[in-house]
Amino acid sequence: MASVQQKILTDTEVIRTVLDGDQEAFAVIVERYQKGLANYIFHMVRHYEESLELTQEVFLKAYANLSSFDSAYKFSTWLYKIASNHTIDHMRKQRAPESPIEVPDDEGGGTYELPLESHGQSPHESLAMKDMMGRIREAVEELPSSYRELVILRHFNFRSYEEMAKITGLPLGTVKNRIFRARQMLMERLKDVR
Amino acid sequence: MHCRKVLELLPKFIENDFSEEERAAVEAHLKECEECRLEFEAMGRLVDTLESIPPIGVPSSFKEAVMRALPAKKPPGEK
Numbered sequence: 001m002a003s004v005q006q007k008i009l010t011d012t013e014v015i016r017t018v019l020d021g022d023q024e025a026f027a028v029i030v031e032r033y034q035k036g037l038a039n040y041i042f043h044m045v046r047h048y049e050e051s052l053e054l055t056q057e058v059f060l061k062a063y064a065n066l067s068s069f070d071s072a073y074k075f076s077t078w079l080y081k082i083a084s085n086h087t088i089d090h091m092r093k094q095r096a097p098e099s100p101i102e103v104p105d106d107e108g109g110g111t112y113e114l115p116l117e118s119h120g121q122s123p124h125e126s127l128a129m130k131d132m133m134g135r136i137r138e139a140v141e142e143l144p145s146s147y148r149e150l151v152i153l154r155h156f157n158f159r160s161y162e163e164m165a166k167i168t169g170l171p172l173g174t175v176k177n178r179i180f181r182a183r184q185m186l187m188e189r190l191k192d193v194r
Numbered sequence: 195m196h197c198r199k200v201l202e203l204l205p206k207f208i209e210n211d212f213s214e215e216e217r218a219a220v221e222a223h224l225k226e227c228e229e230c231r232l233e234f235e236a237m238g239r240l241v242d243t244l245e246s247i248p249p250i251g252v253p254s255s256f257k258e259a260v261m262r263a264l265p266a267k268k269p270p271g272e273k
């Protein structure tokens with residue numbers, strides 16, 4: 001295991017190691033993708049604890065099906081496809097796909113701070129900017145889920161259009177049209193602040 | 195170039211995926227047309243801000259929890 005983590009292996013190499021019986025090597029995959037998947041799922045289901053549970057389930061599913069992964073494809077695409085199916089399944093079962101955002105609350109009922117990662121913004125980052133981000137995030141979260149998913153994949157997870165098409169199972173043209181529409185919807189909703 | 199055509203090209207500019215001719219034509223149009231210019235700027239700002247939203251964090255215990263939840267050691271995929 002140590003050797004796996006010392007060298008930088010490609011996803012495919014790590015998976016081969018796992019399939020060869022080194023279960024611990026799967027930790028490398030979790031490490032690599034936990035943040036991306038958790039963010040994707042969080043913006044889809046809009047509930048932090050739930051998104052972590054779903055993320056764990058996605059990794060377990062991926063592990064269980066690892067031998068069916070075809071290394072001719074990109075592993076990240078395969079993994080996000082599992083996440084997409086699993087999350088959308090879950091949302092369907094919940095039957096409240098367009099409910100207002102649910103933010104976990106402390107016992108005291110105070111406002112709950114999401115554990116946002118700071119990625120090097122200056123401490124002087126303006127309030128206006130934070131406010132703008134908040135507004136945009138809300139607007140994204142209000143998009144219909146089929147549009148929301150594409151915005152998240154593109155702008156939060158930085159997936160290519162082709163990957164997005166494979167992940168969602170939509171034709172490439174549909175992906176392009178929808179993300180264009182989605183951005184227009186965001187612009188409409190943010191008219192007063194843009 | 196007409197506004198309509200320029201706005202049709204907007205998504206390509208957001209993705210930085212445009213030809214040299216398209217760039218020249220759009221630039222020329224934006225110099226003349228404030229409406230399209232504002233549209234381009236607003237969309238650019240939207241995408242920039244969207245992409246600078248900080249990601250949510252994952253608890254440091256998460257990876258261990260996943261590893262503990264893996265089925266008892268046997269080659270994955272074999273049932």
Ligand SMILES: [Zn+2]
Pocket residue numbers: 196197198200223227228229230231
């Ligand atoms: Zn114009």
